[in-house]
Amino acid sequence: MEKRPMLEIKGFSKSYGEGKKAADNVSLTVESGDIYGFIGHNGAGKSTTIRAIVGVLDFSEGEIFIDGHPVRKEPMECKKITAYIPDNPDLYENLTGIQYLDFIADVFGIGAKERQKSIEDLAARFEITEALGDLIGSYSHGMKQKLAIISALIHEPKLLVLDEPFVGLDPKAAFTLKQMMHEICEKGTAIFFSTHVLDVAEKLCNKVAIIKHGQIIASGTMDELTHGESLEDVFLEVVNE
Numbered sequence: 050m051e052k053r054p055m056l057e058i059k060g061f062s063k064s065y066g067e068g069k070k071a072a073d074n075v076s077l078t079v080e081s082g083d084i085y086g087f088i089g090h091n092g093a094g095k096s097t098t099i100r101a102i103v104g105v106l107d108f109s110e111g112e113i114f115i116d117g118h119p120v121r122k123e124p125m126e127c128k129k130i131t132a133y134i135p136d137n138p139d140l141y142e143n144l145t146g147i148q149y150l151d152f153i154a155d156v157f158g159i160g161a162k163e164r165q166k167s168i169e170d171l172a173a174r175f176e177i178t179e180a181l182g183d184l185i186g187s188y189s190h191g192m193k194q195k196l197a198i199i200s201a202l203i204h205e206p207k208l209l210v211l212d213e214p215f216v217g218l219d220p221k222a223a224f225t226l227k228q229m230m231h232e233i234c235e236k237g238t239a240i241f242f243s244t245h246v247l248d249v250a251e252k253l254c255n256k257v258a259i260i261k262h263g264q265i266i267a268s269g270t271m272d273e274l275t276h277g278e279s280l281e282d283v284f285l286e287v288v289n290e
Contacts (some may be wrong), residue, residue, distance in 0.1 A: 055239035059112035132201035142186035
């Protein structure tokens with residue numbers, strides 16, 4: 050598979066309030082097929098960066114490109130090929146699970162036959178087929194997370210962006226998600242995700258960036274960063290310097 054940049058962040062900065070920078074000159078590149086981990090303490094700038102990537106947060110400093118399209122100038126082109134799963138999915142609770150998935154499929158222009166197969170396969174893998182007829186408002190947090198994951202994968206995005214994707218998932222669902230992340234990356238999708246679970250990042254990612262006070266303080270392949278040490282040891286070492 051030929052690698053190409055799927056997400057490029059160049060000199061991105063974002064300030065709040067009295068000029069405090071939540072993101073400060075952030076630059077990184079995620080290529081097709083990458084599972085790229087984004088790690089840092091609470092308030093380090095992870096969610097600010099992620100929300101700017103997916104178009105939720107406006108910004109004026111730096112550039113972000115998705116498959117060569119600038120996020121600020123071509124937002125619709127970027128959204129067509131991106132999927133985003135926030136840490137706390139905010140779904141339409143008055144819809145049933147299947148109504149919500151049909152709505153998402155309509156947004157992305159997915160045909161009836163294609164969506165039916167995709168929904169059936171994904172719902173079976175995450176074991177929520179029987180709950181699709183129930184109102185989302187009756188779902189547990191974990192069930193909502195599973196539905197959000199299915200809705201993100203339904204249009205086969207080129208870039209999948211996840212903010213703490215394993216929070217609230219039971220162990221079996223977490224295992225299924227990891228499997229699927231590997232599967233879609235083998236087809237050329239790029240994944241960029243934040244996590245606090247460093248052993249998961251170490252086993253799952255081929256690349257990682259560590260952010261502290263809005264700045265990238267270390268990045269590269271897992272081998273380049275760890276040199277045989279655990280990711281946890283490296284993380285604690287660089288954030289405490």
